[in-house]
Amino acid sequence: MNDRIELARNAAGRMTPVVVNGKPQTPYLGVGKYQPTGSKAAPPIRSNRDYPRNGDKRVADLETALRHCGLRGGMVISSHHHLRDGDRVALLALEAAAKVGVKDLLWFPSASFPSQKGAIELMDKGVIHHIEGSMNGPLGDYCTQGKMRGMGVLRSHGGRWQAIQDGDVHIDIAVIAAPTADAFGNADGSHGKSACGSLGFALADSTYADRVIVVTDNLVPFPCIPWQIQGNNVDCVVEADSIGDPAKIVSGTTQITRSPDRLRIAEFVARFLRQSGIMRNGFSFQAGAGGIALAFVDYLRRMMKEDGVKARFVRGGSTRYLVELLQDGLTDYILDGQTFDLDGVKSIASDPRHIASSPFTSYNYHGKGNFASMVDAVVLGATEVDVNFNANVVTHSDGRLLHGIGGWQNCLDAGCTILALPSFRDRIPVIVDEVTTLTGPGELIDVVATERGIAVNPRRQDLLDAVKGSDLPIRPIQDIKAEVERICGGKPARPKRSTRPVAVVKWVDGTVLDTVWQVA
Amino acid sequence: MAESTTTAGEAGHWGKEVRSDAHVAVEPRDRGGLEIELESRVAIYYGDAIRTQVAQVLDALAVKHARVSIHDEGALPFVLAARVEAAAKRAALTRASAVATLEKAALAQPSAKNRLRRSRLYLPGSEPKYFINAALHLPDAIILDLEDSVHPAEKDAARILVRNALRAVDFGTCERMVRINQLPLGLEDLNEIIPEAPDLVLVPKTENPGQVAKVDATIAELKTRHGITRPIWLMPILESALGIESALAIATASPNVAALTIGLEDYTADLGVAKTPEGHESLYARSRLVNAAKASGVQAIDSVFGDVADMQGLRHWGENARAMGFEGMGCIHPGQIPAVHEAFAPSQGEIDKALRIVAAFEEAQQKGLGVVSLGSKMIDPPVVERARKLVERARKMGKA
Numbered sequence: 001m002n003d004r005i006e007l008a009r010n011a012a013g014r015m016t017p018v019v020v021n022g023k024p025q026t027p028y029l030g031v032g033k034y035q036p037t038g039s040k041a042a043p044p045i046r047s048n049r050d051y052p053r054n055g056d057k058r059v060a061d062l063e064t065a066l067r068h069c070g071l072r073g074g075m076v077i078s079s080h081h082h083l084r085d086g087d088r089v090a091l092l093a094l095e096a097a098a099k100v101g102v103k104d105l106l107w108f109p110s111a112s113f114p115s116q117k118g119a120i121e122l123m124d125k126g127v128i129h130h131i132e133g134s135m136n137g138p139l140g141d142y143c144t145q146g147k148m149r150g151m152g153v154l155r156s157h158g159g160r161w162q163a164i165q166d167g168d169v170h171i172d173i174a175v176i177a178a179p180t181a182d183a184f185g186n187a188d189g190s191h192g193k194s195a196c197g198s199l200g201f202a203l204a205d206s207t208y209a210d211r212v213i214v215v216t217d218n219l220v221p222f223p224c225i226p227w228q229i230q231g232n233n234v235d236c237v238v239e240a241d242s243i244g245d246p247a248k249i250v251s252g253t254t255q256i257t258r259s260p261d262r263l264r265i266a267e268f269v270a271r272f273l274r275q276s277g278i279m280r281n282g283f284s285f286q287a288g289a290g291g292i293a294l295a296f297v298d299y300l301r302r303m304m305k306e307d308g309v310k311a312r313f314v315r316g317g318s319t320r321y322l323v324e325l326l327q328d329g330l331t332d333y334i335l336d337g338q339t340f341d342l343d344g345v346k347s348i349a350s351d352p353r354h355i356a357s358s359p360f361t362s363y364n365y366h367g368k369g370n371f372a373s374m375v376d377a378v379v380l381g382a383t384e385v386d387v388n389f390n391a392n393v394v395t396h397s398d399g400r401l402l403h404g405i406g407g408w409q410n411c412l413d414a415g416c417t418i419l420a421l422p423s424f425r426d427r428i429p430v431i432v433d434e435v436t437t438l439t440g441p442g443e444l445i446d447v448v449a450t451e452r453g454i455a456v457n458p459r460r461q462d463l464l465d466a467v468k469g470s471d472l473p474i475r476p477i478q479d480i481k482a483e484v485e486r487i488c489g490g491k492p493a494r495p496k497r498s499t500r501p502v503a504v505v506k507w508v509d510g511t512v513l514d515t516v517w518q519v520a
Numbered sequence: 521m522a523e524s525t526t527t528a529g530e531a532g533h534w535g536k537e538v539r540s541d542a543h544v545a546v547e548p549r550d551r552g553g554l555e556i557e558l559e560s561r562v563a564i565y566y567g568d569a570i571r572t573q574v575a576q577v578l579d580a581l582a583v584k585h586a587r588v589s590i591h592d593e594g595a596l597p598f599v600l601a602a603r604v605e606a607a608a609k610r611a612a613l614t615r616a617s618a619v620a621t622l623e624k625a626a627l628a629q630p631s632a633k634n635r636l637r638r639s640r641l642y643l644p645g646s647e648p649k650y651f652i653n654a655a656l657h658l659p660d661a662i663i664l665d666l667e668d669s670v671h672p673a674e675k676d677a678a679r680i681l682v683r684n685a686l687r688a689v690d691f692g693t694c695e696r697m698v699r700i701n702q703l704p705l706g707l708e709d710l711n712e713i714i715p716e717a718p719d720l721v722l723v724p725k726t727e728n729p730g731q732v733a734k735v736d737a738t739i740a741e742l743k744t745r746h747g748i749t750r751p752i753w754l755m756p757i758l759e760s761a762l763g764i765e766s767a768l769a770i771a772t773a774s775p776n777v778a779a780l781t782i783g784l785e786d787y788t789a790d791l792g793v794a795k796t797p798e799g800h801e802s803l804y805a806r807s808r809l810v811n812a813a814k815a816s817g818v819q820a821i822d823s824v825f826g827d828v829a830d831m832q833g834l835r836h837w838g839e840n841a842r843a844m845g846f847e848g849m850g851c852i853h854p855g856q857i858p859a860v861h862e863a864f865a866p867s868q869g870e871i872d873k874a875l876r877i878v879a880a881f882e883e884a885q886q887k888g889l890g891v892v893s894l895g896s897k898m899i900d901p902p903v904v905e906r907a908r909k910l911v912e913r914a915r916k917m918g919k920a
Contacts, residue, residue, distance in 0.1 A: 260854035261653050398564050426539065426594030427562045451656055487652060487690075489573070489597040492565030 005501055007515075012390075012438055016512040017501050021106075021130065021150045023168070025504070026511045031441055034509040036366065041167035043210055055184040055222055057237045062096035062215065065236040066173065069211035073102040074129075075172035078209065080201040081111035082177070082189055082338060086248030089177035089215045091118050092240070098127045106150070108169055109133040110160060110201040111404045115248065123148060132169065133160075134394075134404020135503075143502050144400045146518040152401075152503030154394055154516070157337070158363025158370070158410035159506050161204045165366045168510055174205035174212045176229060177243045181216035185234025186227035189339075190349035190356075192218030194243050196250060197318070197339020197348045199228045200358030206233045217243045228356055254319040254341045256298060257291030261451040265420050266295035268449045268472065269379055274303045276466040278377050278416055286315035286378040286411060287322075289340040292420045293379050297321040304330050315362070315375060318344035318354065326353060335371065337362055337407060363410035365509045370410075378414035384435045385419055387477050389442030389457045392435035394505060397428060398495045399436055399519045401503070409508050412444035416463065423450040423484045428492060431481040436495075438514040439505055452480050496520075529610030531677045532603035534591035540649035542595035546607040549585040554578055560592035573597055573621075577604045580618035586611070598622055598688035599648040599681065606677035619683055619716070625690040630750040631719040633778045636660050636916045637819055638848040638864040639857050640697055644669035645678035651685050654694070657854035661695035666709050667702070667724050675701065679712045686716035695719045697755070703731055707738055714742035717750050720778065725786065726756035727763045729773035736774040752776070755821065759783035760790045764805045767812030779819035781850075782809050797833050799840075810845035824850035831859055838863025847913075861917070871914045874907035881907075 007015040010027035018025060026034065051057065059065045077097065079090035090109060095118070097105060103126045107119065114137035122128045123142070130150025135143050143152045155163055163169045178187035179194040189199040194217055206212050206229050214229065215238045224231075257263060269292075273279040279300065287293040298321055304310070311331040316322050318336040320343035325331045334354045339345050347354045362371045382391040383402060396402045411417065421430050431448070446463060448455045455477035456464050467474055485491050503516035534543035542560075549555075556574055560567060570592060578586070581604075588604070595603065601618055608614045640661035643650045646669075654662045664682040666675065686696060698713050699722040700706035706723065713721075723735050732754060739752050754777045756763075756770050763770070764787070771780050784802055788795040795801065806822065813820035822841040825834045834856055841849055842864050849864075851857050866874070876894055881904045884892040892899040914920035 260657060263855070264656065427596060428565055428594070451653060487596060489566065489569055492562075493568060495564045 007501075010512060012441060012513060014438055014514045016504060016515050017151070020153060020504055020512070028507050028511040028513045031443055034511050036166055036509070038166075040165045040366065041170065041208060043208055055231070057185055057231075057234060058183050059236045059238060062093055062175075062213070062238050063099050065213045065238050066093070066096055066100055068236055069173045069213060071097060071100050071102055071173060074104045074106075075102070076106045076108050076170060078108040078171045078174045078205045079110070080176060080199070080205070081109060081113065082196045082199050082201055083194065083244040083249045084196075085113040085115045086194075086244035086246065087113065087116070087177060088242060088244050089175060089240070091116055093175040093213075093215075094119060094122055094128065098122060098125065103127060104129040107131045107133070108171060110157065111406070112136070112139050114138060134406070135401050136403055140401030144516060144519045146500060146502050148502065151501060152516065153506060154405055154503055155506045156363065156405040156409035156508055157201065157359040157407045158365060158372070159405070159508050159510065161359045161363065162365040162508065162510050163506070164204045164208045165364070166510060171205055171209035172211065174202070174209035176202045176206060176212065176214050178214050178216040178229065179243065180218045180220055180224055181214050181229075181237060182220055182222040182224040182231065183237055184222050185212070185214045185229070185231030185237050186222070186224040187214050187216065187229035187231070187234075188224055188226050189228065190226070190345065192216075194218070194246055194249060195345050195349070197345045198336050198356035198358070200337060200356055202229060203358045203360060206230065211235045213238060215240050215243055217241060250339065250345055251341050254289050254294055254321070255291065256295045256321075259291070261422060262292050263295050264451045265422065265449055266292050267299050268454055269296045269418055269420050270299035270303055271472060272418070272447065272449065272454060272467065273300060273377055274307070275470040275472060276416075276463060279303065279307070279309055281309055282312045283309070283376045284311055284313045284315070284374070286375050286414065288317040288380070289319050290381055292381070294319060294321050296379050296420065297325070301325055301328070301330060315357075315371070316340070316344065318348065320344070323347040323354070326351065335362070359407070359410075363407055363508070372410045372413040375411070375414040377416040377418060378411040379418050379420050380408055380411060382419045382421060382430075382440075384430055384432050385421065385445070385448050386432050386435050386442070387481060389445040389448065389477070390435050390438055391419060391440040391442070391445055392437045393439045395437040395516060397432070397436050397492070399497050399517060401516065405439060405505070409440055412440050416446050417444055418447040418449055419445060420449045423452045423480055424488055427488050429481065429484045429488055431477060431484065433491075437505060437516055448477060450480055452483060455480055527611065529607040529613070531606035531610060532595075534593050538593045540594055540596060540599060540652070542590055542592040542600050542603050544603040544607040545589045546583070546604070546611045546613065547587040547589075548611050548613055549587060551585055553585055554583070555587045557587070557589045558592065559590065560594075562592065562594050570600065573600060574604055576621050577601045577618040578608070580621050581605060581608050581614040581616045583608050583613045586613065595648070596652060598684040602677070602681040602684045606680050609676065609680075619687055622684055622688040625688055627717070628691075628693050631695045631753065633751070633753060634819065635695065636913070637695070637779060637821060638917075639851050639860045640695075640821075640848070641851045641854060641857065642669070642824070645682045646670050646674045648681060648685070651689050654854070655690065655692035657857050659694060659851060659854075659857050660848065661697050661720070662691055663697040663699055663722065663850070665699045667699045675705065679709055683712045683716055686713060686718055697722060699724060699757075700735075703734060706735065710735070710738050710742060714739055714748065714752065715746040717748050718752060719750070720753040720755055722781070723754060723756045724783065725759045725763070726770055727760055728766055729769045732756055732770055732773035732777060736776055739776075753778035755779045755781055757781050757783045758805075758809060759786035761787070764808050767809050768815060771812050771816035771818050777816070777818055779821045780809050780813045781821040782806060782823050784823040797827070797830075797837070799837070806841075806844060806846070814845065819847045820845055822846040822849035824852050825856065826852065828853045828855065834859050835863055865917050865919060866910050866914050868919075870910060871920045874910040874914075875920065877904060877907035878911055
């Protein structure tokens, strides 16, 4: 990689590369400032005369499927993370590509996981040129140590859909792991030994990729009912012994945090929603599967019961705790982006009020609206937040890649965005002067809830008014920061970092929000 | 390399599961100054700060030549200082204290003898990660424990850590209690902690007034020597049949005794009976303790409820204890605090009735009536007195 990459300062004041992996970039312009033009990308026209009339698209194995789909060097191969750390299909596909003998692939996963560290060897061998998708663990270290040939591109779930739609990324071959499928390619995630719930992350790929391969370990006779992936978009179907390790696909049960400090944060957030009046009949909220978020749902459920309040819908990451809300009649619907535990999987398979959604319906910038802005409140995590409420979710404060963006950026569009965070971790303060990697602009982040108090963004005078006179510990964010710095023995030193970009963070609209720099 | 003259001293903990602690090894040297070797998960943020602090602490300890290896797991400054000092002492390099290198946290008002003591949250004296956020959960008191939760081999290190915490950790409005060890070890604990002015000392396994008098005299002497003017109250813990039988003498052994409490694990062991959730086996002991406490004008405080998961059982235990005359109990997890406060609070009905009684009494006083009546009922003086106490207590809890 060329060490002299041209940089420009974007609207957030961050230095970002002007060109990424040979493509000119638009620097971040501000929230809602970027106006896309032109037409959406589209796959080539296909004809049913080229597909078997009996609907049987099975081929022997992944290598045959990739050859059949015309795999060549330099192509873009996509995969999806609905099987999470249990996924076997993405690596199998990339290894099959290696056997075909191609080089310089761009791997475009919806997210990568530590169990896919085998991709490092494929990068070392030149099979994979670089990864555009979230990286953490060993892959994250590989990228931040500057060992990847291309630049990493981190996108939100909605941003991935946007990139596919506006042609920023053109997928040559999509490989979709399917817990259940028929020979025509109809596929679904709610049944089968590797059931994982929604396959929403693969929907864009199934409609926009040149070629689509479905891999399943549970082939059923046509029709696969229900089908979330339509076989009409699918080129080949491959049967595999196992698409993943069920123990890592879903957790048996998701666990509420037992830490008293984190429980306290969760309770603060629930009380904030109640006392600000956001928790009212017909409201909606989103919370993920982290320990604090789960505990928040549990507290809120009790408050909803006490106050006789019912939600119109809740958004997941579904877990047992959201399913309980549905079963207790405390919400009309679950709109589910991904399914985290067995209770969630069982519910989505059996309860028509538990709906599989996708990044298109929920998050996409190029949609005619999306659900994210219609959610009343969302509870999220972050690694750092600054005094202007800008937040970092992708890197440690030392600059190493830690998390994917997931739906995090997209969720910031909710009516009230709450970051629920311990005020320090291992002596490292969470509230800082300036975040290491800007992932979310402060103007979209309304509340920071810590165990030492709740800071409300001064831009949200309406929220400040709503909780005025309540018994909640509302404090200026600078106050909490100063207290934590006292406890931790002063401000932390700023880690030194190089001037060499190794990855970029895209904003939801495809512009470049920030840069991840090489770490020694 | 310089020859080491004595064996190295080590203190603290490290490892993947350890949080907010550090392991420090100090190896004495004859010459060559200080060599500090640091491995820390927060090195890039606080590496320089840690080196500076360790050098300061060693200077205060008058350690001139040593090799110091630190495995830091995000220890806060008061913990790091304690681990360095304990390791240096174990290496027999110093008898000095480095407590003065730590900045003093703001102290709450001195504690009143009869202050509200519904809950006291136990913090094991060798587990610093629990110290820092303990006060956020708003117990009436935190209790830094040097006794049963600390391994015998860790007593010296825990004593230093607790001393540093008393100085540097902001425990907010909580009363700062320390449970010392049984005498005579407990006297060494006092030497270390009294200069940092804890609000109350729990004296375990008290069986006779002489033990209380000994602790009281030692504290008085240390207070004078170190210029401590804040009161330091005593709460003897009765944990044996003999202790219970001596309850009255113990409660009156010093005017600094503010409360009596009971240790049920040891007490039931002494009786040779099982400890049950209903607590019938300790009914006599607890009643005797309450009676002795009230007879001496001090508070009666109950033991702990050991099953953190059983909130219903905790509530039941607490309500029962309050009905017996106890005014508070211990908590072994922050999650128990709200339930304990609820259990020891008078109900709104009781508060309302007591307010009516007090109002009726005041009205009768104004009118110069000798007899107080509420509706058709005559109110006796002890009923008025009880109502006054209840209202006063409810006010302290912010309930009336």
